[in-house]
Amino acid sequence: MGTEVGWFILSEDQQHIGPYAASELRDHYTSGYITENTLVWAEGRSEWQPLSSVPGLITDVSEQVPSSTVIDDEFERWQNEVKSAEAEVINNEAAADDERPSSPPDGEEEFTDDDGTVYKWDKTLRAWVPQETVAGSEPFDVEIMTFQQEEELFPTIGADDAFVKEDINTIMKSNVDAPVKTDSDNANEAVKANGKRKLPEKPAEKKEANQPPDSWFELKVNTHVYVTGLPDDVTFDEVVDVFSKCGIIKEDPETKKPRVKIYVDKETGRKKGDALVTYMKEPSVALAIQILDGSPLRPGDKINMSVTPAKFEQKGEKFVAKQVDKRKKKKLEKVEHKMLGWGGRDDSKLLIPATVVLRYMFSPAEMRADENLKGELAADVQEECAKLGAVESVKVCENHPQGVVLVRFKDRQDARKCIELMNGRWFGGRQIHASEDDGTVNHAAVRDLEYDAEQLERFGAELEAE
Secondary structure: OOOOOOEEEEOOOOOEEEEEOHHHHHHHHHHOOOOOOOEEEEOOOOOOEEHHHOOOOOHHHHOOOOHHHHHHHHHHHHHHHHHHHHHHHHHHHHHHHHHOOOOOOOOOOEEEOOOOOEEEEEOOOOEEEEOOOOOOOOOOOHHHHOOOHHHOOOOOOOHHHHHHHHHHHHHHHHHOOOOOOOHHHHHHHHHHHHOOOOOOOOOOOOOOOOOOOOOEEOOOOOOEEEEEOOOOOOOHHHHHHHHHHHOOEOEOOOOOOEOEEEEEOOOOOOEEEEEEEEEOOOHHHHHHHHHHOOOOOOOOOOOOOEEEEOOEEOOOOOOOOOOOOHHHHHHHHHHHHHHHOOOOOOOOOOOOOEEEEEEOOOOHHHHHHOOOHHHHHHHHHHHHHOOOOOEEEEEEOOOOOOOOEEEEEOOHHHHHHHHHHHOOOEEOOEEOEEEEOOOOOOHHHOOOHHHHHHHHHHHHHHHHHO
């Protein structure tokens, strides 16, 4: 059991992490990343089990010295090193004190420096100490340092003086045209009114509102690239595989697929050879231009791609701001943060979900004849596909004439394994056709039109008979 590999860990958010070798599990347990109650599973086991219940997996680890003891020993060793360094500094200072002379060199207890500072010899410190008072100067007392009201530069004008000055100004205005007031005059008036100087108030600058963009405009934070020079038979998966090398492509919240738009001619239905790719982060745009611009999509093609930052055109004459759903935006930011985060593991991979379409798994007549067939079929498909990877959901489209079952995997790689395993396989006397869902058809809404027509005719006949 100790040499067994392929162990998976069930994280707190029900994610399957692994596989790990048994030695790696011991290292994670010793480091404290997992505990004895962490659920683990390996191929060949029927269910998830706590780490402590698997015999021979962590029994050797429990006998080892705990990591906390090692940490305590290192901390104690560090404290001892600090204490020894402090003791060494104290000894050096004591040695330096012993080297100081016990009396002043020239035998004088006091001397005056060139700048007038007086120094006296301190017998305790055995050093010259500057005195607070300077020779030839007197210390400032409280009365000198106290602010005197009569020394204020701009004294407060009394009421009588104000009336006298108003009369003088009135006489001057009657004889001479009033001059234009300057900023200094406004400041003097403020001083006269309040007895204090005030700075002239500057008019507040009005911010201009955001103007609608012109016909073509660039985004402030642009995560889109516009691609031209694509082959006529280019596929969605090809564009995703090539451009995902330069960064994480943003996911469409509705279709749960990478946001890659391949432009198609509306009249002919043919692909125009250009596309729009939306990344999650802005630096991916510069990296895509640096690496992919001027190179072919497929190795060996003669036509090279042109990759540039995308520009957008305003639709209509009036600019209409886009309404954003705060709930969807917050949910999308949470998903993006999870995709960009390390999650505490450097070897964790990015999972892109995908849906597999299994056709001819049943016939509508069989589904109508047996009420329990839908639940039993979903359970069988869930059990079989879970061997290939993590399955999010299994949906049986009971009214689909082709007997469709949709299986959504958390990782596209596991979905492709399912297609390889199930495509061409026989089930219930029918050959299964497996493919990846492209999102263009809502299989759950498809119905058996022939059966609905028969039901309608039968219902009409019953009404006529009555």
